[in-house]
Amino acid sequence: MKFIHTSDWHLGYAQYNLEARFNDFFRAAVYTVDKIIELNPDFVIHTGDIFHHSKPTPGAIRHAVFILQKLKKAGIPFYLIRGNHDAKTSRELAYGGTSLKLLSELKLIEYIDDKTILLDELNVAIAGIGHYFGTLAERKVKEVLSNSKIPSNYFKILALHNFIQGQLDKVSETVSIGLIDSLNLDYVAGGHYHIPWVRDNVNIWVPGSSEATSANDWRRDDVLFNSVSVYSSFYEIEAVNKSGKWEKTVRTHKIPIRPKIFLKVESYAETASEVKKELIDEIQEKMVKLHDYFQTEHEDFLVKYKKYKDILHKPVVRIHLSTDMRREEMDLFQPSDIQTDLDLLKLEIIINQEEDEFYIPTETISTLHIDQIIKELSIEMGGEEIYPLVQKVIQEFDNRPVSRDLNDEEIDRFIGFVETGVSNETHEINGKSMDKAELNKNLEETSKDRSNPKKRETSTQNESSTITIKSSLEDWLK
């Protein structure tokens, strides 16, 4: 007995609003199915999110029909469960059924809608549970399995579209390993999580999505040269019953898809044109390596899918850039030029700019007493002499309830304090007595110092802030 497990095709997703990406999701699923037909399994299990949208466009439906017809012609049954993208809410379920029901009525798939089906010729049982939020996911698993009558000699498969314990922390809709382990299953087919993920000691296999719906999906084990993600995966499972005991082997198949290049670049160049050149060199280096790699490793694939070469040369690129460029240079820096020069499909640059401003390192801030922080800030702001003033401000607010935010009146008072000085009393600064007017003058000079670049250069530490250039309209969440 042999079957294929694939998941999360997300057909119809025009990522970055690009038609090329819409086609990428289609192409990845076509490659997958072509390979499946070559392997000629007894059946296929798809663990949900065949569509990206619960109301797929006619184009996305045509993609699905085209792909599923290939399998139908080859006589390979296709079992599918409901992903969160396929049909999100009960409201949509209520209005005349989902796209999955449509595919099922067209006899292109068999929709396993929270039930167990028995493939008696193969001695296989498939329990399929769609996506559920919260604890409902686990309850549905228990419910469906306890209502099923599965002969003990059958190969028992559970198909799920939910997170599994160990994938993401603190997600309420997580199915626990303990529950899965207690069910005595031969193969747990997982969807929803887009990165390949295996716990073979408890028979859990997650092939990941067939294309990347977000940059998070690039974090696979099989990235090339530490920076290029270019595969998706599916599993081929062969199982034999040897004197009452099932023995199985699981093979991973990789599908070449649109390359995604992720780079961390620390640049010490100070001009926009130098930084640009560095980035172009880095990207080109990876592209050349990738091209060479494909020529040797995937010669057959390149012959079979000639158009893939165009895709290979047009990656999606994301760069985390640390730079010393000053603001003025930053304004001259145009990532879109790089995208155009290299003819990339999409370039995103996230810039960590070094800035000449005072700061308290965030990693130590929690261990510093507030008074110490204020003292350091005072010194950075222009001199120890304003420290007594700031101290006074703190004292004033020291008795405030810590468990709530300041109310409007308190905020006004606080702002008033800083703007007008503490009171009409005189203050001792460096042994000198100052009245309110002098204090204000002192504060004014201090703030002048802050905006004076020469003075700023003497500051010992730099602030690191994150600025996203060309931030994408893309919703990075699955």
Ligand SMILES: [Mn+2]
């Ligand atoms: Mn998905």
